[in-house]
Amino acid sequence: MYRREIDPAEYADAIHEMLRRGIFLTSKAGDKVNTMVIGWGHIGRIWEKDVFVAYVRRNRYTHELLDANPEFTVNVPVHGFDPKAFAICGTKSGRDMDKIKEAGLTLAEPQAVSVPAIKEYPLTLECRVIYREEQDASKLPEEIIRKFYSVEKEDHISYYGEIKAAYILEEEKAEILQV
Amino acid sequence: MYRREIDPAEYADAIHEMLRRGIFLTSKAGDKVNTMVIGWGHIGRIWEKDVFVAYVRRNRYTHELLDANPEFTVNVPVHGFDPKAFAICGTKSGRDMDKIKEAGLTLAEPQAVSVPAIKEYPLTLECRVIYREEQDASKLPEEIIRKFYSVEKEDHISYYGEIKAAYILEEEKAEILQV
Numbered sequence: 001m002y003r004r005e006i007d008p009a010e011y012a013d014a015i016h017e018m019l020r021r022g023i024f025l026t027s028k029a030g031d032k033v034n035t036m037v038i039g040w041g042h043i044g045r046i047w048e049k050d051v052f053v054a055y056v057r058r059n060r061y062t063h064e065l066l067d068a069n070p071e072f073t074v075n076v077p078v079h080g081f082d083p084k085a086f087a088i089c090g091t092k093s094g095r096d097m098d099k100i101k102e103a104g105l106t107l108a109e110p111q112a113v114s115v116p117a118i119k120e121y122p123l124t125l126e127c128r129v130i131y132r133e134e135q136d137a138s139k140l141p142e143e144i145i146r147k148f149y150s151v152e153k154e155d156h157i158s159y160y161g162e163i164k165a166a167y168i169l170e171e172e173k174a175e176i177l178q179v
Numbered sequence: 180m181y182r183r184e185i186d187p188a189e190y191a192d193a194i195h196e197m198l199r200r201g202i203f204l205t206s207k208a209g210d211k212v213n214t215m216v217i218g219w220g221h222i223g224r225i226w227e228k229d230v231f232v233a234y235v236r237r238n239r240y241t242h243e244l245l246d247a248n249p250e251f252t253v254n255v256p257v258h259g260f261d262p263k264a265f266a267i268c269g270t271k272s273g274r275d276m277d278k279i280k281e282a283g284l285t286l287a288e289p290q291a292v293s294v295p296a297i298k299e300y301p302l303t304l305e306c307r308v309i310y311r312e313e314q315d316a317s318k319l320p321e322e323i324i325r326k327f328y329s330v331e332k333e334d335h336i337s338y339y340g341e342i343k344a345a346y347i348l349e350e351e352k353a354e355i356l357q358v
């Protein structure tokens with residue numbers, strides 16, 4: 001695989017748009033790798049750094065992994081995704097199964113963090129958490145509480161991930177063909 | 180003025196890039212309107228809404244206005260900006276002067292909130308705060324504390340502004356010419 005480096009700001013529009021359908025958040029602690037579908041996330045700047053903010057509920061397996069190893073990758077399916085992989089990564093817990101294997105995904109070696117990228121979802125942000133904040137959902141408008149915190153009651157944690165590397169994974173062959 | 184409606188996601192790249200140079204955040208309480216330069220901010224999605232997150236220090240006049248009237252506009256200088264306006268809005272406090280007047284800026288009627296847009300910085304997000312979170316800078320890495328919280332010690336407050344309207348202000352004439 002070849003990593004074509006990108007400026008994350010130039011892809012903020014693509015990332016924002018893809019969040020409306022679902023992108024992937026991958027974490028790793030020890031030899032456990034897990035990925036989940038996310039539809040929430042923020043891209044921008046704080047502390048003079050490019051930072052992606054991920055929101056993870058306290059009861060998620062990803063939360064457990066992120067607190068053990070505060071690094072993650074954001075994996076954007078710019079070429080689309082298999083609905084089966086989406087269903088598995090969006091509804092199952094990595095506590096009960098190896099979602100990467102079940103979904104037929106291929107891990108790719110990371111560049112700046114310890115968490116792998118995903119070949120099938122090639123637009124990648126490698127992030128290191130520099131700040132972590134526990135939200136207080138009780139302060140949200142009633143309509144939002146009812147919609148998001150009445151069945152699952154656990155609040156979200158904001159993970160501010162400094163973007164340490166950003167690239168699109170490409171087949172080297174495709175690169176050569178383009179010459 | 181004519182408001183050309185936009186999808187904020189399609190301009191997330193422009194907003195992220197412009198944050199590196201400085202964009203404007205405008206607030207209003209009673210008859211006081213104030214604007215400040217911001218280089219920090221996040222655009223994306225949370226609670227199934229398009230949301231801009233603004234970070235404002237506790238000692239800022241903008242913080243006072245936002246807590247009194249939790250609405251703001253983000254004003255992106257897509258056609259560049261006057262360095263004098265930038266210097267005034269980036270270094271002076273609205274407590275001591277009318278920065279809009281001093282900087283020679285022209286307010287434009289808002290569409291969905293009570294805070295005006297700025298004609299000279301036409302890409303506009305009109306936002307209503309739906310969540311407010313006080314950061315705890317003491318939990319940040321030492322390098323960031325030294326750089327941002329050793330001289331000015333006040334922490335930042337995150338204002339999550341639901342984007343209620345997004346547009347680019349244009350002269351109606353220009354629109355007619357394009358037909």
